Amino acid sequence: MPDEPEEQEEAAEARVRPRRWIAWVWIVPIAAAGVVAWLVWRDLARRGPDITITFRAARGLQPGQATIQHLNTVLGTVTSLRLTDDMRKVVVHARMTREATPYLTGSTIFYVVTPHLGVQGISGLSTIVSGSYIEMYPGRPGKPRRRFAGLDRPPIVAPGTAGRSFILHAPDLSSLTRGSPVTYRGVDVGVVTEFALASDGHDVKVTAFIRSPSDRLVHPQTRFWNAGGVAMTLGAQGLQLRANSWQQLLAGGVAFDTAAAAMSGAPSPADSGFTLYDNEQAAMGGRGGSPLLSNTLHNLNAALHNLNAVMRNLNRATAGPQLRDALGSLNRVLTHLDRLATRTQPNINALLKSLRAAAQAAQRAMAAIQDAAGGPAPSNTNLPQLMSELGQAARSVRELADYLDRHPDALLRGRRSDPR
Numbered sequence: 001m002p003d004e005p006e007e008q009e010e011a012a013e014a015r016v017r018p019r020r021w022i023a024w025v026w027i028v029p030i031a032a033a034g035v036v037a038w039l040v041w042r043d044l045a046r047r048g049p050d051i052t053i054t055f056r057a058a059r060g061l062q063p064g065q066a067t068i069q070h071l072n073t074v075l076g077t078v079t080s081l082r083l084t085d086d087m088r089k090v091v092v093h094a095r096m097t098r099e100a101t102p103y104l105t106g107s108t109i110f111y112v113v114t115p116h117l118g119v120q121g122i123s124g125l126s127t128i129v130s131g132s133y134i135e136m137y138p139g140r141p142g143k144p145r146r147r148f149a150g151l152d153r154p155p156i157v158a159p160g161t162a163g164r165s166f167i168l169h170a171p172d173l174s175s176l177t178r179g180s181p182v183t184y185r186g187v188d189v190g191v192v193t194e195f196a197l198a199s200d201g202h203d204v205k206v207t208a209f210i211r212s213p214s215d216r217l218v219h220p221q222t223r224f225w226n227a228g229g230v231a232m233t234l235g236a237q238g239l240q241l242r243a244n245s246w247q248q249l250l251a252g253g254v255a256f257d258t259a260a261a262a263m264s265g266a267p268s269p270a271d272s273g274f275t276l277y278d279n280e281q282a283a284m285g286g287r288g289g290s291p292l293l294s295n296t297l298h299n300l301n302a303a304l305h306n307l308n309a310v311m312r313n314l315n316r317a318t319a320g321p322q323l324r325d326a327l328g329s330l331n332r333v334l335t336h337l338d339r340l341a342t343r344t345q346p347n348i349n350a351l352l353k354s355l356r357a358a359a360q361a362a363q364r365a366m367a368a369i370q371d372a373a374g375g376p377a378p379s380n381t382n383l384p385q386l387m388s389e390l391g392q393a394a395r396s397v398r399e400l401a402d403y404l405d406r407h408p409d410a411l412l413r414g415r416r417s418d419p420r
Contacts, residue, residue: 175252228252
């Protein structure tokens with residue numbers, strides 16, 4: 001038998017190492033999965049309901065980019081757009097946040113914000129860079145709603161603004177429009193929100209909203225008038241033009257006033273009806289607010305009355321036909337001036353004719369008085385002074401009438417120097 005090896009090979013021994021449960025290469029994928037799970041959980045926690053808003057046009061809304069905001073805070077995102085079955089409107093699908101959920105009720109308002117130039121200024125300029133978005137006015141607590149009809153234009157008065165609306169009846173709309181200011185003694189206290197034809201089509205109903213606390217100034221005796229354009233008054237210093245504000249000059253406006261005696265009564269309730277007069281003169285009538293032009297005519301009327309009384313006294317002493325003719329002419333002019341002075345909105349052409357007639361009658365009256373008196377007036381009258389004043393007034397009236405005839409644009413631009 002062959003000899004066995006003296007030395008046997010030593011048996012190999014295996015080294016046992018503790019097994020690791022997770023290899024280090026899995027740390028990164030697990031961390032990424034955790035982040036994704038957290039983001040999904042956060043999105044689900046913030047996600048609110050899906051809603052639809054119907055507009056007449058998309059107006060630049062882009063799915064995935066356009067947002068729904070309130071006070072520059074994002075409350076939702078537009079997810080998709082589609083047309084209605086009749087292809088006349090656009091349905092906007094949006095996903096709201098959980099914070100907006102309690103305010104999605106029947107009174108919630110939506111409208112698209114785009115650049116807009118109106119009587120109240122320029123708005124929406126930020127959309128030139130960021131794009132159009134939808135503005136939301138939160139609704140009052142009520143039954144939840146998920147389908148809405150968006151407004152075609154922003155509301156003139158923000159929902160929830162304290163104040164009251166009043167209905168003004170006018171024969172025509174004139175220069176008024178949505179957003180025209182409502183003023184009280186020159187202070188902006190409200191705005192015209194809507195207008196529409198009356199059911200019978202005979203007049204226009206204008207809705208004016210007056211903010212609190214100025215709405216308490218409206219009483220049943222309150223007078224409203226159209227304050228748009230330029231107000232013209234004629235006084236000792238000539239023609240004066242005034243516009244309450246540039247908004248009223250461009251887009252019209254409404255003004256109102258309440259007599260002090262009426263302030264002690266209860267204010268008018270909301271939606272009370274009032275007459276909208278053409279101007280302040282027509283609104284005030286004879287209620288202590290007569291215009292300066294009427295005051296001027298009244299003063300001229302009083303002077304002519306005094307002259308008429310003196311001439312009647314002279315007529316008793318000298319009953320000549322020339323003096324009777326002058327008196328008749330003067331009486332006719334005086335009657336016309338009486339009627340003209342009581343009107344709150346005089347016609348310019350009639351005024352010019354009346355002024356010329358007054359000047360001519362005054363000059364004829366002075367000539368008749370001088371011929372009839374034949375010398376100085378009695379010592380118990382101030383006839384010479386009256387004749388002098390009347391002569392100056394007649395010349396001034398004639399000059400004014402002639403100037404207005406040559407320059408009718410002076411009614412709007414004022415008096416200008418004649419070229420020499």
